[in-house]
Amino acid sequence: xxxxxxAKLTGVSVRSxxxxxxxxxxxxxxxxxxxxxxxxLAVETVETIKLxxxxxxxxxxxxxxxxxxxxxKEAFCAEVMPLYExxxxxxxxxxxxxxxxxxxLEERMASIRRERELxxxxxxxxxxxxxx
Amino acid sequence: xxxxxxAKLTGVSVRSxxxxxxxxxxxxxxxxxxxxxxxxLAVETVETIKLxxxxxxxxxxxxxxxxxxxxxKEAFCAEVMPLYExxxxxxxxxxxxxxxxxxxLEERMASIRRERELxxxxxxxxxxxxxx
DNA sequence: ATAGACCCTGACACCAGTGTCAGGGTCAAC
DNA sequence: GTTGACCCTGACACTGGTGTCAGGGTCTAT
Numbered sequence: 001x002x003x004x005x006x007a008k009l010t011g012v013s014v015r016s017x018x019x020x021x022x023x024x025x026x027x028x029x030x031x032x033x034x035x036x037x038x039x040x041l042a043v044e045t046v047e048t049i050k051l052x053x054x055x056x057x058x059x060x061x062x063x064x065x066x067x068x069x070x071x072x073k074e075a076f077c078a079e080v081m082p083l084y085e086x087x088x089x090x091x092x093x094x095x096x097x098x099x100x101x102x103x104x105l106e107e108r109m110a111s112i113r114r115e116r117e118l119x120x121x122x123x124x125x126x127x128x129x130x131x132x
Numbered sequence: 133x134x135x136x137x138x139a140k141l142t143g144v145s146v147r148s149x150x151x152x153x154x155x156x157x158x159x160x161x162x163x164x165x166x167x168x169x170x171x172x173l174a175v176e177t178v179e180t181i182k183l184x185x186x187x188x189x190x191x192x193x194x195x196x197x198x199x200x201x202x203x204x205k206e207a208f209c210a211e212v213m214p215l216y217e218x219x220x221x222x223x224x225x226x227x228x229x230x231x232x233x234x235x236x237l238e239e240r241m242a243s244i245r246r247e248r249e250l251x252x253x254x255x256x257x258x259x260x261x262x263x264x
Numbered sequence: 265a266t267a268g269a270c271c272c273t274g275a276c277a278c279c280a281g282t283g284t285c286a287g288g289g290t291c292a293a294c
Numbered sequence: 295g296t297t298g299a300c301c302c303t304g305a306c307a308c309t310g311g312t313g314t315c316a317g318g319g320t321c322t323a324t
Contacts, residue, residue, distance in 0.1 A: 016282065019280095019282075033302090055240070084244075087237060092234070095230050098223055101223060109217070112212065112216075134271075147313065166271075168272090271318100273316105276314090284305100286303105287304095294296090294297090
């Protein structure tokens with residue numbers, strides 16, 4: 001099948017399919033006219049790529065084990081677990097950081113609300129301007 | 133003071149100080165030789181900028197109310213609350229997404245571990261398959 | 265007067281995948 | 295034989311703060 005058809009079948013844009021190819025994730029043969037020709041199996045390959053991208057892996061990381069998981073069960077691909085582990089650590093780090101920011105933000109919001117309850121509307125109205 | 137001194141006092145790189153200026157966050161005067169000359173108050177300004185950047189605000193967003201919070205209490209600056217609110221929503225969205233990814237990742241890791249425990253290669257227990 | 269520390273502007277690189285445009289080729293149907 | 299759908303490559307933009315380099319000016323102490 002040609003690239004447009006694969007794009008429709010997978011919901012991935014033509015642009016992205018070409019990008020995946022440039023990253024070594026999928027290698028269609030070329031017809032005499034230069035068009036990419038994909039095997040029907042390419043649909044599964046692209047779905048697999050989508051799955052890993054949704055797990056937060058990069059195309060480069062996926063390239064390291066994609067051909068293994070397409071052939072075998074994931075559990076047989078030694079590269080996968082360490083990658084998952086480090087990715088999980090990274091995500092936990094980000095979660096922690098975001099949570100921290102969220103707490104700070106909520107704290108400041110609560111503090112502003114408290115302060116506004118204490119002050120009269122006219123104090124708010126005459127709040128000054130400008131100045132560096 | 134000159135830019136290098138301000139950088140040392142605040143722990144912010146010279147590069148970043150120039151960037152903040154380009155974003156309209158701080159406006160040092162210029163000496164005859166073209167050097168930036170910062171008032172001692174600039175230290176506080178930069179600390180304030182750091183604080184807001186750490187809350188996940190962008191320099192553009194900070195530019196919208198920095199004037200005001202430097203002059204008044206934060207609670208008097210009308211621009212701040214809506215910004216905090218939308219930023220909080222955004223962070224909650226990201227937290228949700230990351231949490232989802234984390235769950236999927238953990239699910240797949242558990243599935244791999246299960247499969248490896250039954251590690252007779254021909255034992256095709258269909259325990260964990262395709263988390264999407 | 266010269267070394268060395270400090271300052272200036274401008275510009276590219278980075279992350280990473282996707283959109284989009286330009287400029288041009290191929291193919292099938294009518 | 296022309297129209298229109300589809301394909302090709304190459305390249306820029308975007309997000310946004312920071313590092314870093316190039317190429318050059320200024321200041322101070324020796």
